[in-house]
Amino acid sequence: MTQIHLIQADGQALSLEGEDGQSVMQLATAAGLSGIVGECGGSAMCATCHVYVDEAWLDKLPQALPPELEMLECTASERRPNSRLSCQIKLAPELAGLTVHLPERQQ
Numbered sequence: 001m002t003q004i005h006l007i008q009a010d011g012q013a014l015s016l017e018g019e020d021g022q023s024v025m026q027l028a029t030a031a032g033l034s035g036i037v038g039e040c041g042g043s044a045m046c047a048t049c050h051v052y053v054d055e056a057w058l059d060k061l062p063q064a065l066p067p068e069l070e071m072l073e074c075t076a077s078e079r080r081p082n083s084r085l086s087c088q089i090k091l092a093p094e095l096a097g098l099t100v101h102l103p104e105r106q107q
């Protein structure tokens with residue numbers, strides 16, 4: 001199990017624990033977190049799972065692949081250099097403590 005931290009747009013922080021291999025989007029939606037929608041179910045086709053990765057964690061994540069980079073062009077909230085799709089971030093022991101910030105809106 002890996003614990004991560006999600007900071008909602010209003011500043012409220014939430015810590016969640018999930019199985020390794022589970023995506024951040026799956027973890028957040030299973031917990032009923034409204035700040036992540038995950039409309040396409042995790043296939044990098046909707047951008048409603050957009051998050052801003054805390055700067056300290058950016059280089060610990062695998063590089064975004066072309067389909068993710070393409071979909072990041074379609075985020076409802078401003079795309080930033082630390083924007084990622086949370087369905088493409090899979091929990092792993094080395095990501096224990098990962099912190100992501102949720103955007104203002106997903107749609």
Ligand code: FES
Nearest residue numbers: 038044046047087
């Ligand atoms: S859930 Fe659709 S792009 Fe991530």
